[in-house]
Amino acid sequence: MASEPAPSASEYILHHLTYLQLDLSTGKIVVNSSGFWVLNLDSVFFSLLLAFIFIVLFGIAARRVTAGVPGKWQNFIEMCQHFVDSQVKDAYHHGARFVAPMAMVIFFWVFFMNFMDLLPVDLLPMIAGDMGVGHLRVVPSADPNVTLGMSITVFLIATVYSFVAKGVRGVGSEFLFHPFSANNTVVKLLLMPINFLLKCVEELAKPISLGLRLFGNMYAGEIIFVLLACFTLSAPSTLKNAIAVAMACLVLVLMVYFAVRGKIRPIRLLLPFVLFALVLFATVTGWGAPFAAAFWQIVLASGWALFHVLIISLQAYIFMVLSVVYMAMAADHH
Numbered sequence: 554m555a556s557e558p559a560p561s562a563s564e565y566i567l568h569h570l571t572y573l574q575l576d577l578s579t580g581k582i583v584v585n586s587s588g589f590w591v592l593n594l595d596s597v598f599f600s601l602l603l604a605f606i607f608i609v610l611f612g613i614a615a616r617r618v619t620a621g622v623p624g625k626w627q628n629f630i631e632m633c634q635h636f637v638d639s640q641v642k643d644a645y646h647h648g649a650r651f652v653a654p655m656a657m658v659i660f661f662w663v664f665f666m667n668f669m670d671l672l673p674v675d676l677l678p679m680i681a682g683d684m685g686v687g688h689l690r691v692v693p694s695a696d697p698n699v700t701l702g703m704s705i706t707v708f709l710i711a712t713v714y715s716f717v718a719k720g721v722r723g724v725g726s727e728f729l730f731h732p733f734s735a736n737n738t739v740v741k742l743l744l745m746p747i748n749f750l751l752k753c754v755e756e757l758a759k760p761i762s763l764g765l766r767l768f769g770n771m772y773a774g775e776i777i778f779v780l781l782a783c784f785t786l787s788a789p790s791t792l793k794n795a796i797a798v799a800m801a802c803l804v805l806v807l808m809v810y811f812a813v814r815g816k817i818r819p820i821r822l823l824l825p826f827v828l829f830a831l832v833l834f835a836t837v838t839g840w841g842a843p844f845a846a847a848f849w850q851i852v853l854a855s856g857w858a859l860f861h862v863l864i865i866s867l868q869a870y871i872f873m874v875l876s877v878v879y880m881a882m883a884a885d886h887h
Contacts (some may be wrong), residue, residue: 645877712883779843
């Protein structure tokens with residue numbers, strides 16, 4: 554059976570940047586729609602899935618906590634908790650007890666969403682394509698709707714907490730009498746519109762910058778991975794190709810493992826070269842083309858992935874710290 558022609562680079566990039574969308578007004582699946590009542594199903598699905606994974610993993614640690622010698626997972630969670638607590642204590646000096654748990658949730662949820670960018674570009678979209686799903690984007694934090702939704706949620710929590718901490722009068726005075734103030738009543742009244750406008754700009758800049766910063770970095774990383782994958786364009790989406798991607802990951806891990814692990818033995822020296830020779834043979838002859846393309850795709854992306862690990866961790870950290878800082882600013886009295 555003749556295979557379908559491989560897509561062009563532009564078609565490949567466009568396919569990977571297209572959301573699986575649902576038009577809520579009509580109940581139909583749409584493509585590249587920018588309407589208000591359009592829902593990006595893939596972003597919602599993976600956001601909820603990763604939130605569920607976070608709850609399960611940390612719930613297991615909470616149920617198995619022990620006062621004695623902690624296990625590896627409990628020890629890791631405690632290290633993360635101490636790290637987040639130290640960051641909160643440095644930036645937040647008020648009495649609300651929900652800020653530290655909120656920071657913990659924000660950091661790991663954003664990190665999990667960012668981590669999806671490290672998966673092979675074609676793996677999940679190929680599986681989805683074999684199940685009849687035409688488009689799938691697996692990185693929720695590369696969707697501005699998700700990042701802005703999270704930042705707006707943080708902004709609303711900080712705004713409500715500001716009224717709780719300072720009262721209506723305290724919040725009103727910040728909008729009307731800061732940053733410019735005067736002893737003269739007439740001058741003070743003239744400065745009120747300017748103060749109100751500046752305060753509105755300051756407050757609106759918080760969620761916009763918080764959300765767009767995360768979106769911009771993750772979208773750029775997603776684009777780089779897709780561009781690297783363009784060098785190894787393979788056959789259309791099939792389950793066979795998805796399995797090939799998984800096998801290529803395994804081969805790459807085995808090559809690294811046998812090259813650096815343990816004592817130097819002939820089998821450990823020869824096996825990486827044998828595996829690599831098989832990949833070269835598949836590439837040159839066309840035998841096992843999906844596997845060969847998947848292997849080279851992963852090899853090309855590995856260098857960027859090592860650097861990208863720092864980016865996804867840093868972006869989760871920045872989102873968490875700025876959220877805590879905004880909570881502290883909401884409670885500070887001026």
